[in-house]
Amino acid sequence: MRVLAISGSLRAASINSALLRTAARLAPPEIDVTLCSVVGELPLFNPDLEQDVPSAVAQLRAEVAAADALLIASPEYAHGVTGTIKNALDWLVSFEPFVNKPVAVLNASPRAHHADSALRETLKTMSAVIVESASVSIPLLGANITEAGMAELPSVALAIRASLAALYAVVVLQQPEHGPTFPVDPR
Numbered sequence: 001m002r003v004l005a006i007s008g009s010l011r012a013a014s015i016n017s018a019l020l021r022t023a024a025r026l027a028p029p030e031i032d033v034t035l036c037s038v039v040g041e042l043p044l045f046n047p048d049l050e051q052d053v054p055s056a057v058a059q060l061r062a063e064v065a066a067a068d069a070l071l072i073a074s075p076e077y078a079h080g081v082t083g084t085i086k087n088a089l090d091w092l093v094s095f096e097p098f099v100n101k102p103v104a105v106l107n108a109s110p111r112a113h114h115a116d117s118a119l120r121e122t123l124k125t126m127s128a129v130i131v132e133s134a135s136v137s138i139p140l141l142g143a144n145i146t147e148a149g150m151a152e153l154p155s156v157a158l159a160i161r162a163s164l165a166a167l168y169a170v171v172v173l174q175q176p177e178h179g180p181t182f183p184v185d186p187r
């Protein structure tokens with residue numbers, strides 16, 4: 001299963017990007033998790049550019065089309081989603097391969113519920129399929145965990161592995177969803 005991971009933060013020390021890189025590291029052989037590298041290169045969305053889309057947009061769309069599922073982790077800015085993730089998603093509105101794409105939403109900060117809700121609303125409006133059983137809230141913000149520590153902390157590693165397993169069950173094994181998100185205590 002090919003999973004495209006998209007971070008809504010461009011910060012070098014981003015917790016969300018680190019979480020996605022950790023998912024790539026922990027993924028079992030049957031799941032390939034690749035981070036989207038062009039998110040920071042996308043121009044601001046402008047429908048006028050649709051005639052001849054910039055190369056970063058073409059790259060994003062090709063990566064989305066090739067993925068069996070998406071894994072999104074994004075911070076909350078001022079009670080909303082970041083411009084970074086919204087801009088990337090705006091370029092995918094009405095992009096046919098995005099429709100019905102299974103998406104797992106990782107939330108690295110449970111207090112960031114405004115952004116989580118807004119992100120879900122946008123994804124649903126774009127006709128993505130949010131895989132709830134794979135959408136995990138992992139309280140990493142303020143937990144003082146390094147990226148290496150994420151993979152080594154059993155509760156975090158377990159949550160990431162469970163998320164990927166749930167995504168695989170729905171996307172590849174075509175099993176019905178088995179439940180909502182579950183909270184994780186990173187201690």
Ligand SMILES: Cc1cc2nc3c(=O)[nH]c(=O)nc-3n(C[C@H](O)[C@H](O)[C@H](O)COP(=O)(O)O)c2cc1C
Pocket residue numbers: 009010011013014015016017074075076077078079080109111112141
């Ligand atoms: C401009 C800005 C606005 C923010 N607004 C919120 C907010 O409304 N709610 C919140 O919980 N955190 C807020 N934060 C904190 C970020 O969500 C937090 O720093 C998070 O770790 C950033 O994600 P990252 O580490 O992946 O870059 C804000 C941070 C910045 C820089």
